[in-house]
Amino acid sequence: MKGVANGDKKANLEPKSKSSPGPKSQTIEVKTQKKTDSGLLDINDRSCAFCHTSECTQESGELLSYSQGKEVVGDEANVSKVIHVHVRCRNWTPRIFFNANGLIQNLESEVARANKLKCSHCGKKGAGLGCYSERCQRSYHVPCAYETSDCRWGFDEFLIFCPKHTSNKFPSEMKSKGRKRNNEKKYKTSVSNAENGLVFCGSDLSSEQKYHLVKFATSNGAIVSKQWRDTVTHVIAAKDSDGACARTFKLLMAILNGKWIVTFEWVKACMEAGYLVKEEPYEVHLDTHGCSGGPKAGRSRILNNGPKLFKNVRFYFIGDFVDDYKTDLITLVTTGGGTISATKDQLLSACNDVDVKMNKVTLVVYNADVSDHSEYESEESIKFQRIAAAEDVAQQYGSRVVGHIWILESVAACNLLPFT
Incomplete structure (x- = not known):
């Protein structure tokens, strides 16, 4: 505070043995998928929406199925509107993530984007993983990227550099x-x-x-x-x-x-x-x-729709405060439901029978930070003077005195502390 106080995303993806790209590519459109007499898709016809292969390898991971953001299995995974995707293809596609409810996000849009891009290794569409170099146009299917020699992998960041840009740095490597x-x-x-x-x-x-x-x-x-x-x-x-x-x-x-x-x-x-x-x-x-x-x-x-912390508290700030510091304190007070009396006239009008009936408490707040004291005065002397000035006002208007630290402590604990 200025013034107040100074899914399998971490899988082991180390490249191992090389494997073939798999069966011929298929698009994800419903019209290309084969249905059985029951109206369900033949399980053997499932293919990844990105790399367009049903083969599951060390590089691709298992093939999962999603419908309306949820992972589905069994017969639910065989209907025509389900999207199938390898774990690795899912993890390494940039804009796919899971929300707080565990639902996959941006899968459809990323599939659409990837299917406009040709893989720099096999030449087929569905290449959702691009080289991290800003101006490089190379993109890959994840399994094909493993097949491409000399690609450099940023496993912690889910980024790669193509063979031509292996000398570039990943974000975590940039020390500047x-x-x-x-x-x-x-x-x-x-x-x-x-x-x-x-x-x-x-x-x-x-x-x-x-x-x-x-x-x-x-x-x-x-x-x-x-x-x-x-x-x-x-x-x-x-x-x-x-x-x-x-x-x-x-x-x-x-x-x-x-x-x-x-x-x-x-x-x-x-x-x-x-x-x-x-x-x-x-x-x-x-x-x-x-x-x-x-x-x-x-x-x-x-x-629980409880009352605001300072609902029945009125504040009057006395003495010198750094402007930004005081602004932060006032923001905390008003956010917590408290009321500010900017002048003594406002303080006087506030201290009436209405406030008493509403059980409102008025606090005169002094600056308890005496670290900026001069070499000619001790911290104890300055604190005594500030408290004395605050008590003088409090006696006139029937209020109580607190240091500004009381506000911070009460907010930090989310509980009104004793007025001391």
């Missing part, structure tokens, strides 16, 4: 921060409109983690937002050796809005699984200031 930032911009442009409503926001992530978050979002049709916004669905937070996450503005806003706050391990688990795994095992429980349970409590409050 400037080049990483350029790649991040490219990924952000490609997902300017989220396809599934997912909006990720990183919190205190390293440059490497930011890069992989953008890459992960791209593969899932999501948006990565640099700043907090109300559409964020997941805050992805870095953790320290104790499993605690930095208390940032993004994290606190996510608690107030009941959004998921997960560690970066969730991103890694999703990438390894090949689909969006459950968030609960990766939910943040502790921040670096010792507050625990806030993220889960915040989600519970929203899910």
